[in-house]
Amino acid sequence: MSSILIEMSGINKEFPGVKAVQDGMFTLEEGEIHSLVGENGAGKSTLMKILYGMYSPESGTITVRGESFPSLTPKRAIGMGIGMVHQEFMLVREMTVLENIILGFEPRRGAMIDRRAALDKIDYYARTYGLSVHPDKKVGEISVGEAQRVEIIKTMYRGAEILVLDEPTAVLTPQESEQLFEILRSMKKDGKSIVFISHKLREVLEISDRVTVMRGGRHIATLDGSSATAPELARLMVGREVFLGGTPVPSEPGEVALSVEGVYVPGEKELSKLRGVSFSVRRGEILGIAGVNGNGQSELAEAIAGLRPVQRGRVVLGGVEVQNMPPRKIREHGLSHIPEDRNLRGLDRQSDVKENLAACSFSEPPLSRGGVVNWGRVREFADDLIRSYDIRPAGVDVPAAGLSGGNAQKVVVAREVSGRAPVLLASQPTRGVDIGSIETIRAELNRAKKEGAAVVLISSDLEEILSLSDRIAVMFEGRITGEVSSSEADELSLGLLMTGGRR
Amino acid sequence: MDTTNDILSLVFNATLFHSTIRAATPILYATLACVLTQQADILNIGVEGIMIFSAFAAVATSYFAGSWVLALVAAIIVGVVVAAFMAFAHLGAKADIFVVGMGVNMLAIALTRFLLQRIFGVSGSFHHNDIVAMPRLSFDFGGSELLNDLFNDYSLFEPVGIVLVFVLAFILYKTVWGLRLRSTGLNPQAAETAGINVTMRKFEVMLYSGVLGGIAGAHLSLGYSRMFVENMTNGRGFMGVAAMFFGGANPVWGWVGCLIFGFADSVGSRLQSLGLPSQFILMIPYLATVLVLTLAMMRKKRAETARKSAL
Numbered sequence: 001m002s003s004i005l006i007e008m009s010g011i012n013k014e015f016p017g018v019k020a021v022q023d024g025m026f027t028l029e030e031g032e033i034h035s036l037v038g039e040n041g042a043g044k045s046t047l048m049k050i051l052y053g054m055y056s057p058e059s060g061t062i063t064v065r066g067e068s069f070p071s072l073t074p075k076r077a078i079g080m081g082i083g084m085v086h087q088e089f090m091l092v093r094e095m096t097v098l099e100n101i102i103l104g105f106e107p108r109r110g111a112m113i114d115r116r117a118a119l120d121k122i123d124y125y126a127r128t129y130g131l132s133v134h135p136d137k138k139v140g141e142i143s144v145g146e147a148q149r150v151e152i153i154k155t156m157y158r159g160a161e162i163l164v165l166d167e168p169t170a171v172l173t174p175q176e177s178e179q180l181f182e183i184l185r186s187m188k189k190d191g192k193s194i195v196f197i198s199h200k201l202r203e204v205l206e207i208s209d210r211v212t213v214m215r216g217g218r219h220i221a222t223l224d225g226s227s228a229t230a231p232e233l234a235r236l237m238v239g240r241e242v243f244l245g246g247t248p249v250p251s252e253p254g255e256v257a258l259s260v261e262g263v264y265v266p267g268e269k270e271l272s273k274l275r276g277v278s279f280s281v282r283r284g285e286i287l288g289i290a291g292v293n294g295n296g297q298s299e300l301a302e303a304i305a306g307l308r309p310v311q312r313g314r315v316v317l318g319g320v321e322v323q324n325m326p327p328r329k330i331r332e333h334g335l336s337h338i339p340e341d342r343n344l345r346g347l348d349r350q351s352d353v354k355e356n357l358a359a360c361s362f363s364e365p366p367l368s369r370g371g372v373v374n375w376g377r378v379r380e381f382a383d384d385l386i387r388s389y390d391i392r393p394a395g396v397d398v399p400a401a402g403l404s405g406g407n408a409q410k411v412v413v414a415r416e417v418s419g420r421a422p423v424l425l426a427s428q429p430t431r432g433v434d435i436g437s438i439e440t441i442r443a444e445l446n447r448a449k450k451e452g453a454a455v456v457l458i459s460s461d462l463e464e465i466l467s468l469s470d471r472i473a474v475m476f477e478g479r480i481t482g483e484v485s486s487s488e489a490d491e492l493s494l495g496l497l498m499t500g501g502r503r
Numbered sequence: 504m505d506t507t508n509d510i511l512s513l514v515f516n517a518t519l520f521h522s523t524i525r526a527a528t529p530i531l532y533a534t535l536a537c538v539l540t541q542q543a544d545i546l547n548i549g550v551e552g553i554m555i556f557s558a559f560a561a562v563a564t565s566y567f568a569g570s571w572v573l574a575l576v577a578a579i580i581v582g583v584v585v586a587a588f589m590a591f592a593h594l595g596a597k598a599d600i601f602v603v604g605m606g607v608n609m610l611a612i613a614l615t616r617f618l619l620q621r622i623f624g625v626s627g628s629f630h631h632n633d634i635v636a637m638p639r640l641s642f643d644f645g646g647s648e649l650l651n652d653l654f655n656d657y658s659l660f661e662p663v664g665i666v667l668v669f670v671l672a673f674i675l676y677k678t679v680w681g682l683r684l685r686s687t688g689l690n691p692q693a694a695e696t697a698g699i700n701v702t703m704r705k706f707e708v709m710l711y712s713g714v715l716g717g718i719a720g721a722h723l724s725l726g727y728s729r730m731f732v733e734n735m736t737n738g739r740g741f742m743g744v745a746a747m748f749f750g751g752a753n754p755v756w757g758w759v760g761c762l763i764f765g766f767a768d769s770v771g772s773r774l775q776s777l778g779l780p781s782q783f784i785l786m787i788p789y790l791a792t793v794l795v796l797t798l799a800m801m802r803k804k805r806a807e808t809a810r811k812s813a814l
C-alpha cells in the first residue's frame with residue numbers, strides 16, 4: 001500500500017441556493033491515477049477547486065502530506081506541489097507559449113526574463129513526458145490539444161507533484177485524448193499523482209487505478225479501477241438504472257418546416273465555427289442535436305434565430321429564406337426560441353414576470369392597441385400562463401430576478417411555447433433546472449410536437465436527447481458528423497459520433 | 504503657380520518637424536499614462552483632469568518657490584494623489600472608472616478656476632515674470648540653419664518624452680514586471696492563478712500613471728508655455744486616450760498617434776496665419792481625433808471579423 005498524499009474529509013460548500021458539496025471526501029495515494037466521476041453538477045469540480053484553494057469550504061479538513069488545513073489558497077496549493085488544469089484554460093491568448101508557462105515564476109537576469117533558462121526547462125518537460133509545444137507561438141494560434149499541454153507544462157514548471165485535470169478530454173479529439181493518456185501514464189511512471197475528472201466512463205476505465213463517484217455533491221463510492229464496470233459506474237452516477245427517461249412518443253412527421261442548408265457561421269473559437277451544416281426538421285417531430293459543449297451548437301442556435309450572421313448557406317423557415325434577417329422578422333416567419341442562457345437572453349431580469357411573459361405579444365392586439373399597452377389584458381394573459389405552467393411564486397408582479405432557476409426557465413418556456421409557432425428551437429432547455437421543472441419542460445416539448453410543431457432540441461444531456469428525439473444529429477467541431485433515428489441510437493454510437501468518429 | 508509653391512513652402516518647411524514634436528509632447532505624456540493603465544485593463548479617462556491639476560500646481564509652485572524642479576515635483580505629487588484617489592474609488596469602492604474619471608475632469612476645471620481667483624486674484628489665465636519655466640536645450644550648430652531648425656531650442660521634456668516611449672516599451676515587453684502587468688490586463692484569472700495580485704498591480708500602475716500625468720501637466724504649463732490658463736489642457740488628455748487606442752496600448756504606436764495630432768495641429772496653425780478662418784483651424788485636432796479613432800477601430804474590427812470567420 002502506497003502512502004496517502006491527500007485526504008479531504010467532511011467538506012461542505014454551499015453556493016447561493018445550491019449545496020455544491022455535502023460531507024465530501026476524497027483521498028489520493030502517491031503515484032496513482034484517481035478518477036473523479038459524476039454527472040454535471042455532481043460537485044466534482046467544486047471539490048477539486050477547494051483542494052486547489054480557489055474556494056474555501058464552510059467546513060471540513062484538507063490534509064496534504066500529513067499537514068491539515070481548514071482551507072487553502074492557490075499560492076499555498078502551488079507551494080505544496082498541487083497543480084490544476086482547469087476546464088477553461090487559464091492562458092493569455094495574446095502572449096506566447098513561453099510567456100504563459102513562466103508567468104509568475106519567471107527565471108530572471110536582473111529585471112529581464114532569462115529566456116534561455118526558460119527554454120531549457122520547457123524542453124526538459126517536453127522530452128521527459130512527450131509534451132511537445134511551440135514556445136514562441138502565441139497561445140491564440142495553437143490547437144486546443146497543444147494549449148492543454150501548455151497548461152500541463154505550466155503546472156510542472158511550478159513544481160507540481162500532484163496534478164488535477166478538470167474534464168481534460170471534453171475539448172479534445174479522440175487522437176488528442178489518446179496522446180494525453182500517454183502523457184499521463186508517463187507522468188505516473190515518474191512518480192506523479194493524478195486526479196482525473198470526467199464523465200466519460202470509457203476513458204475513466206481505461207486509465208484509472210481507482211475511481212470515486214459523486215452524485216448531488218456527495219461521495220457515493222470509491223472503486224478499484226481494474227474491477228469497476230461501465231454499467232456499475234453509470235448506475236452509481238445517476239442513482240438509478242440509466243434511461244428511465246423513457247422513449248420518444250410516436251410521431252407523424254408532416255412537411256418540412258425548417259431547413260438549414262450548408263451554413264457557415266463565425267465563432268469565437270476555432271472549434272465552434274460552423275462549416276457547412278445541413279439538416280431539416282418536419283412538423284410533428286423532434287430533431288435532437290447532440291454533442292460535446294463548444295462544438296458549434298450555440299452558434300447554430302444563434303444563427304437560426306438571427307442573433308449571429310450567416311456567412312454562407314441558407315436557413316429556410318416556412319419556405320422563406322430567413323438567414324441574416326433581424327431576430328424579430330425571423331420570429332414573424334414562425335420561429336420561437338428558448339435560448340440557452342435564460343439570464344442573458346431568455347429573460348429580462350430587471351422586469352417582472354408579466355412583462356417577461358408578454359414580451360413577444362406586447363406589440364399587437366389584444367395586449368396593446370395603437371402602441372398603448374392594455375395592462376389589464378397583460379395581467380390576465382400572464383395570469384393564465386402562470387397557472388397553466390405552474391410558475392411559482394404565482395404572481396404577475398414578481399421580479400424575474402427573484403425566481404429560482406427552474407421557475408425562471410418555465411417563464412421562458414411558457415412564453416415561447418404558448419405562441420404555438422410552427423418551429424420551436426430549444427437550446428439546453430433544462431440546464432441547471434430542478435427535477436420537477438425538467439419534467440414540466442420536457443412534457444411541453446412533447447406537447448408542442450404532438451400539436452404539429454417542428455422542434456429542434458439542442459442539448460448536451462444525452463439522456464434528454466435520447467428520451468425526446470425522433471431523430472438525432474451529432475455535432476463535432478462545427479460539423480454534423482452523423483444523423484441517426486432514435487430507435488437505432490444508443491449512448492455508444494452517439495458517443496463515437498460526438499468525438500468525431502464515423503459510425 | 505508660384506504663389507502655390509510659396510504657400511506650400513511656408514507651411515511645409517524644416518520648422519514643421521520642430522512644431523510637430525512641440526505640439527505632440529503634452530499629448531504624448533497623457534498617452535503614456537493611459538498606455539500603462541490600459542495594460543492593466545483600466546481606461547484612464549481622468550488623465551485630462553490630472554493634467555489640469557498638475558499644470559496648476561506647477562505654475563503655483565514655480566511662482567512662489569521660483570524653481571521649476573520643485574514645480575515638477577509638486578505637479579507629480581498632485582498627479583499621484585489624484586490618481587490614488589481614482590484608484591481607491593475604482594479598485595476599493597468598485598466605482599466605474601469612467602464615472603470617476605469624468606468626475607475628476609470636471610472637478611479639475613472647477614477647482615483650478617476657483618483657486619486661480621482665490622490665490623492669484625485673476626480669472627481666465629495667470630502669467631507673471633516670476634514663473635520659472637523649464638529649461639530649453641540649445642546646441643551650437645555653427646551657422647547651419649537646417650540643423651538649427653530641426654534640433655535646437657527644445658524644451659527639456661520634449662526629447663525626454665521620446666526617450667520615455669522606448670524605455671516604456673522595453674519595460675512592458677522585455678521585463679518580468681511588464682509581463683506580469685500585461686497578463687493582469689489580458690487575462691486577470693490567469694494572472695491570479697499564477698500568484699499575481701491583480702488588484703495591487705492595478706493600483707501600482709495607477710500611481711505611475713499619476714506620475715506621467717503630473718509630468719504632462721507640468722510640461723504643459725512650464726515647458727510648452729509659461730502660464731496657467733483655465734482648462735488649458737483643452738482636450739489633450741482625451742487625445743492622449745485616443746492615441747493610446749490608436750496604438751492598441753503599445754507606447755511606440757501611441758507615439759505615432761501623438762505625432763499625427765501634433766502634425767495636424769502645426770499644419771493648422773500655419774494655415775491660420777495664411778488667413779484660413781480660425782474656426783476651421785480650431786476644429787483640426789478634434790477632426791484628427793475622430794479620424795484616428797475611426798481608423799483604429801476599423802482595423803480592430805476587421806481583424807476581429809477575420810478571426811471569427813468560418814470561411
